[in-house]
Amino acid sequence: MIQISKLFLLLPTLLVTTLCLAQDKKREYEKRIARNEIPEQVLSDVEPLLKDADKVRYYKEYDGTQISYEVKFLWKGRPLSVEFYEDGHIMDIEELLSLSDISRSARSGITKTLENRFSRYRIERLQRQYSAEEDEDEDEDEYNEEVIEEFMEDDTDDLIIRYEMIAQLKGDGIFGPYELLFDKNGNLVNQRKVERRSADNVLY
Amino acid sequence: MCFTKKKLLFALLLFFSPLLTLAQSPLLRWEPDLSYSWKPADRWSFNTSAGGRNTWFSQQENGPEGNYAWEHVEIRLFATYSLFGDNRVGGGYQFRWRDPLESDEFGYEHRTQQQFAFISYTGTRRLSHRIRSEQRIRDIGFIQRFRYRLSYEFPLTGDQIDPGEKYLVLSNEVVYSISDAPPEIDNRLYLGLGWFFNRQRQLETGLQFRVEAYNTETPEPIFHLNTTYFLSR
Numbered sequence: 001m002i003q004i005s006k007l008f009l010l011l012p013t014l015l016v017t018t019l020c021l022a023q024d025k026k027r028e029y030e031k032r033i034a035r036n037e038i039p040e041q042v043l044s045d046v047e048p049l050l051k052d053a054d055k056v057r058y059y060k061e062y063d064g065t066q067i068s069y070e071v072k073f074l075w076k077g078r079p080l081s082v083e084f085y086e087d088g089h090i091m092d093i094e095e096l097l098s099l100s101d102i103s104r105s106a107r108s109g110i111t112k113t114l115e116n117r118f119s120r121y122r123i124e125r126l127q128r129q130y131s132a133e134e135d136e137d138e139d140e141d142e143y144n145e146e147v148i149e150e151f152m153e154d155d156t157d158d159l160i161i162r163y164e165m166i167a168q169l170k171g172d173g174i175f176g177p178y179e180l181l182f183d184k185n186g187n188l189v190n191q192r193k194v195e196r197r198s199a200d201n202v203l204y
Numbered sequence: 205m206c207f208t209k210k211k212l213l214f215a216l217l218l219f220f221s222p223l224l225t226l227a228q229s230p231l232l233r234w235e236p237d238l239s240y241s242w243k244p245a246d247r248w249s250f251n252t253s254a255g256g257r258n259t260w261f262s263q264q265e266n267g268p269e270g271n272y273a274w275e276h277v278e279i280r281l282f283a284t285y286s287l288f289g290d291n292r293v294g295g296g297y298q299f300r301w302r303d304p305l306e307s308d309e310f311g312y313e314h315r316t317q318q319q320f321a322f323i324s325y326t327g328t329r330r331l332s333h334r335i336r337s338e339q340r341i342r343d344i345g346f347i348q349r350f351r352y353r354l355s356y357e358f359p360l361t362g363d364q365i366d367p368g369e370k371y372l373v374l375s376n377e378v379v380y381s382i383s384d385a386p387p388e389i390d391n392r393l394y395l396g397l398g399w400f401f402n403r404q405r406q407l408e409t410g411l412q413f414r415v416e417a418y419n420t421e422t423p424e425p426i427f428h429l430n431t432t433y434f435l436s437r
Contacts, residue, residue: 199321201398201432202334204239
């Protein structure tokens with residue numbers, strides 16, 4: 001019996017070493033919080049959007065390097081999230097949509113990039129991001145106000161538009177779920193692997 | 205998902221209610237397990253695990269040895285190959301020692317397994333399907349089994365399961381067994397609570413309500429308490 005016990009304990013620890021591939025990975029931790037845990041300034045900045053909002057939820061996020069606050073809601077039926085840095089500076093406004101909802105030029109650019117670069121792809125999630133160039137003379141409140149106002153007025157000429165996508169990819173030396181960032185013309189700006197929780201508990 | 209305490213209590217009561225009708229042995233089985241996985245490449249992952257089964261009988265059916273038995277210990281090795289889009293195929297081998305403490309009744313079982321699994325995400329929640337075929341080669345006979353399990357996991361707080369958070373998993377599995385005897389169908393309903401400590405460590409414990417051979421005249425209801433510690437790198 002002692003031999004069996006030893007085997008029982010040793011086997012899981014004796015098996016094979018791992019080859020780790022160094023790559024940029026997406027690891028975000030998100031926790032839902034109460035409205036009163038959101039900084040006052042963030043609430044007052046996002047207030048114009050919340051007047052016409054439903055299903056408002058508040059989150060605190062940590063992406064491995066920095067803390068941020070996020071407010072998610074339905075604005076006139078559009079699923080939006082507004083994210084702020086810990087200091088109250090707006091990071092971006094994100095809108096959840098599908099590929100068919102975006103402009104023809106962006107859609108064709110993104111599709112072309114995906115088709116040229118990967119042998120297979122499947123889009124799981126797509127968001128349009130709105131942010132603005134930071135002006136050194138502009139204070140934080142003005143900057144936040146400008147981004148939100150221009151978004152609400154659909155005056156996007158001065159806003160930076162990007163598309164963030166989670167997609168299953170194959171080809172170009174990669175495989176699995178990735179987060180891709182495209183500029184408004186559909187050019188790939190950044191990519192990082194999405195690391196998901198282990199599925200061992202449902203596989204074995 | 206915001207689960208109110210009342211809803212959770214109701215769900216638990218509903219789940220445990222079959223216990224009230226359980227009047228025969230064995231009453232409860234506890235299966236602790238240690239699982240370790242590693243991923244040497246994007247497409248390949250391996251898992252090994254070891255565990256055992258402890259059984260408590262409600263009546264003195266275990267004779268003079270009392271109402272407790274250590275029924276078996278087992279070790280497993282599984283290889284999984286990822287296909288495009290969260291589909292996975294795999295195969296494994298398991299060896300089980302039955303009645304390890306009984307020198308005169310010691311038995312064994314070799315088990316080979318083939319599996320196809322696919323996972324889909326509804327938002328950040330996970331719906332997993334597992335289809336498995338397995339061959340149980342035992343000293344007392346051979347059984348071919350076909351299994352299908354559907355699992356749904358969701359966080360207890362927030363919209364996604366982040367490190368340090370707890371989650372619930374609800375699953376049901378149907379097992380169809382073919383052997384020399386008439387085919388038998390088992391059903392396994394499971395409610396588990398998990399602690400996702402970090403990407404390397406996770407603990408899950410839950411109660412499984414099994415009805416074995418429910419297509420026969422003598423179905424056997426059994427409660428399994430499963431506890432698994434998952435390590436991965």
